[in-house]
Structures are given as structure tokens and as C-alpha cells.
Amino acid sequence: MNNNRIINVGVLGATGAVGQRFIQLLEKHQWFRVVAVGASSNSVGKLYRDAVHWLLPTDIPVEIGQLKVVGCDDPSHQAFASCQIVFSALDSNVATEIEEKFRVAGKAVFSNSKNHRYDSDVPIMVCSVNPEHSEVILKQKAYQQNKGFIITNPNCSTTGIVVALKPIANQFGLHEVVAFTMQSISGAGYPGVPSLDISNIFYFFIVGNVVPFIGEEEEKIEIETKKILGGLDCNNVKSEYFSNYPVMVSAHTNRVPVVEGHTICLSIKLKQSATIQQVKDCLENYYPKELQSLQLPTFNGNPIVVLEQNNRPQPKLDVNKGNGLKVSVGRIRDGSTSPGESSFDLRMTLLVHNTVLGAAGSSIQNAEYCIAKGYIQ
Numbered sequence: 001m002n003n004n005r006i007i008n009v010g011v012l013g014a015t016g017a018v019g020q021r022f023i024q025l026l027e028k029h030q031w032f033r034v035v036a037v038g039a040s041s042n043s044v045g046k047l048y049r050d051a052v053h054w055l056l057p058t059d060i061p062v063e064i065g066q067l068k069v070v071g072c073d074d075p076s077h078q079a080f081a082s083c084q085i086v087f088s089a090l091d092s093n094v095a096t097e098i099e100e101k102f103r104v105a106g107k108a109v110f111s112n113s114k115n116h117r118y119d120s121d122v123p124i125m126v127c128s129v130n131p132e133h134s135e136v137i138l139k140q141k142a143y144q145q146n147k148g149f150i151i152t153n154p155n156c157s158t159t160g161i162v163v164a165l166k167p168i169a170n171q172f173g174l175h176e177v178v179a180f181t182m183q184s185i186s187g188a189g190y191p192g193v194p195s196l197d198i199s200n201i202f203y204f205f206i207v208g209n210v211v212p213f214i215g216e217e218e219e220k221i222e223i224e225t226k227k228i229l230g231g232l233d234c235n236n237v238k239s240e241y242f243s244n245y246p247v248m249v250s251a252h253t254n255r256v257p258v259v260e261g262h263t264i265c266l267s268i269k270l271k272q273s274a275t276i277q278q279v280k281d282c283l284e285n286y287y288p289k290e291l292q293s294l295q296l297p298t299f300n301g302n303p304i305v306v307l308e309q310n311n312r313p314q315p316k317l318d319v320n321k322g323n324g325l326k327v328s329v330g331r332i333r334d335g336s337t338s339p340g341e342s343s344f345d346l347r348m349t350l351l352v353h354n355t356v357l358g359a360a361g362s363s364i365q366n367a368e369y370c371i372a373k374g375y376i377q
């Protein structure tokens with residue numbers, strides 16, 4: 001429990017696509033107050049409202065808009081002095097060293113970047129899926145002999161996939177998963193994918209088009225899914241704390257002309273047989289009990305919404321379910337139309353908000369959880 005004390009926080013990479021989402025979600029947060037905004041030398045010294053190219057449909061929060069943007073190289077900068085927590089939405093070209101500096105300076109770092117996801121003592125955490133993995137931060141704290149730690153959240157597509165798979169894995173076990181993504185352009189940050197640039201030698205633009213490649217995305221989905229669904233043993237003598245969930249994962253990733261929301265089709269082979277109704281029931285009844293009892297400000301019941309209509313989920317209609325913090329799952333059906341025609345037991349389509357649950361919203365929930373568990377005092 002936090003007893004509703006206000007905790008000062010900083011946002012690194014505050015001017016980017018994910019950084020803006022942090023600023024929007026933190027504006028009226030019950031526990032957190034943004035007192036520091038960090039970005040590159042292009043933005044340093046400007047007021048936040050002048051530095052940011054604001055893309056969201058809500059206004060720039062007035063108080064945060066008046067903060068002066070600072071650099072991210074120096075955690076001892078006055079702006080960060082009162083921050084126990086920093087949320088990172090840094091460009092992955094610079095996140096490794098900067099996040100490490102903040103950890104060494106004793107800050108609790110909640111990162112969206114890929115850089116530390118595969119470290120042996122850093123969890124890739126989705127609050128409603130593997131909150132118990134946060135225990136490994138005690139290893140980080142002990143190693144550094146201070147309060148600092150890093151918790152990452154997954155790649156945005158992976159987040160949607162693991163939320164939908166977790167209840168199924170718990171109840172029936174997973175043998176194999178094939179994921180086919182249709183990812184929005186906001187996933188590529190700002191300015192992102194060109195809208196129309198046929199002079200580009202790579203013929204890479206998004207209006208009226210589909211681009212069947214997103215760098216490193218397939219690898220991330222395949223690796224991260226197994227770590228998140230896997231186990232944790234903090235007493236492992238070789239310091240190999242995480243063990244992968246034994247499932248085969250194969251991903252196809254595509255960029256499509258959608259502004260927000262990644263839509264993902266899954267084919268799933270289960271370990272134990274299940275009827276379609278049993279799968280729907282387990283998704284509909286997924287209530288992570290510990291999270292309910294902790295009463296986190298932004299966690300609200302089942303993180304999954306099951307849709308029955310056969311033309312849903314759709315980004316335009318469903319991306320903001322649960323304020324963008326719920327995964328919509330629809331088209332839950334047999335592995336093939338003709339029985340016995342496929343080795344898969346099950347197909348479904350899910351939708352995840354890539355900058356809310358897939359990024360800033362997950363980091364904020366992870367921070368809420370760590371406070372409620374007493375990891376940040």
C-alpha cells in the first residue's frame with residue numbers, strides 16, 4: 001500500500017512517442033508527480049511544451065509543459081534529485097548507458113527500451129502476467145549495494161501476446177504458438193514511417209501499403225514470450241535466475257497503415273486439450289487476485305476483454321478498451337475450419353494499445369506494483 005503519498009518521478013525521452021504517452025498518463029496519476037523531463041541535446045534548455053512535437057489528442061499538461069527539459073546523462077542533476085523513480089522512453093541507441101547510470105545513482109528505473117531486457121538479473125515484466133519476476137530486483141540491489149534497479153517491459157506486440165496467453169498457459173499449457181502481427185505506425189516512434197515517399201530507394205512508406213518487415217521484432221517476440229511466461233529462481237547458484245517457458249514461438253511481423261494499436265493473429269497448439277468454450281471461459285475469468293488486493297491505481301480487474309462479434313477486435317473500435325490497458329481478444333475458434341486439417345488447436349485475434357499497455361501504461365503499472373510491494377520506500 002502507498003497510503004496515497006505523492007512520489008516525484010522523472011521521464012527520460014519525454015519528448016518522443018512513448019515519452020508523450022507517459023506525460024499524458026502521469027498528469028493526473030494518484031501517486032506520481034512528474035518533476036523532471038529529460039531528452040536529447042536538441043531539446044535541452046527548452047520548455048517541455050516548446051520542445052515536444054505533441055501528437056496526442058489531449059492538451060499538453062500545463063504544469064509539465066512549463067518544466068525545462070534537461071539532459072539524461074547526469075542523474076545527479078538537480079531536476080532528478082527528488083525523483084525516486086524514472087520512467088525511460090529513451091531511444092534504444094542511448095538507453096543502455098543512461099539507464100545504467102540512473103540505476104547506479106539509486107533510482108528505480110522502469111524502461112520501455114529493449115536494451116536491458118535480456119540481462120540475467122532484469123525482469124521483463126507485465127504486471128498482470130509475471131509480477132513475481134520483480135523479486136529479482138533484490139539481486140540487483142544487493143549487487144550494487146543501493147536502492148537502484150531496472151525493470152523493463154516487453155516489446156509492445158509481445159505484451160499483447162503474453163497477456164492473452166497467460167491464462168491459457170496456466171490452464172492448458174502451451175506447446176506451440178504462431179503469431180502474425182499487423183502493427184501500427186506509432187510503434188515506429190516519431191517521425192516514424194514515411195507516409196508517402198516513392199522516391200525512397202527502399203520503397204518504404206505506409207499510406208495504402210503494408211511493409212512486411214520490422215527490424216528485430218520477430219526475434220523479440222520469440223525470445224521475450226518465453227522469458228515472461230517462464231520461471232524465476234532467485235537462488236540459482238549460477239545466477240541464471242530465469243528459465244524459459246518451454247514453448248515453440250514463430251512470429252511474422254508487418255507494419256500496416258493504422259495509427260494506434262497492434263492487431264495480432266495467433267495459432268496455438270496446446271499441451272492439454274480444451275474446448276473453445278473452456279478457452280473463452282479461462283480468458284473471461286482471468287482475475288490476477290494479488291493485483292486486485294493491492295488496489296493499484298490503474299489496475300482494474302481482468303486485463304482481457306473477450307469479444308464475440310466475428311468482425312472484432314478492430315483498432316478503431318477497441319484500442320481504448322479499459323483506457324488502453326486491456327487486451328481485446330476475439331475470433332476464438334478451432335485451429336482449422338475442417339477438423340484434423342491443422343496441428344493447431346486454436347486460433348484467435350488480439351489487439352493491444354502499443355503506447356499504453358504496450359509501453360508507458362505497463363511501466364506505470366509495474367511501478368505501482370513495486371510501491372505496493374514495498375520495493376520502493
Ligand SMILES: NC(=O)C1=CN([C@@H]2O[C@H](COP(=O)(O)OP(=O)(O)OC[C@H]3O[C@@H](n4cnc5c(N)ncnc54)[C@H](OP(=O)(O)O)[C@@H]3O)[C@@H](O)[C@H]2O)C=CC1
Nearest residue numbers: 013015016017018039040043089091092112113187189190
Ligand atoms: N512506440 C512504441 O509503440 C513503443 C516503443 N518502445 C521503445 O520505447 C523507446 C522510445 O520509443 P519512441 O517513443 O517510439 O521513440 P522516439 O524516437 O519517438 O523518442 C525517442 C526519445 O529519446 C530521446 N533521445 C534521443 N537521443 C537521446 C540522447 N542522446 N539523450 C537523451 N535523450 C535522447 C528523444 O529526445 P529528442 O526529442 O530531444 O530527440 C526522444 O525523447 C524506444 O526504445 C522504443 O523501442 C517500446 C514499446 C512500444
Ligand SMILES: N[C@@H](CC(=O)OP(=O)(O)O)C(=O)O
Nearest residue numbers: 112113114155156183187188
Ligand atoms: N518495434 C515496435 C516498437 C518498439 O519500439 O519495440 P521495442 O520496445 O521492442 O523496441 C513497433 O515497431 O511497433
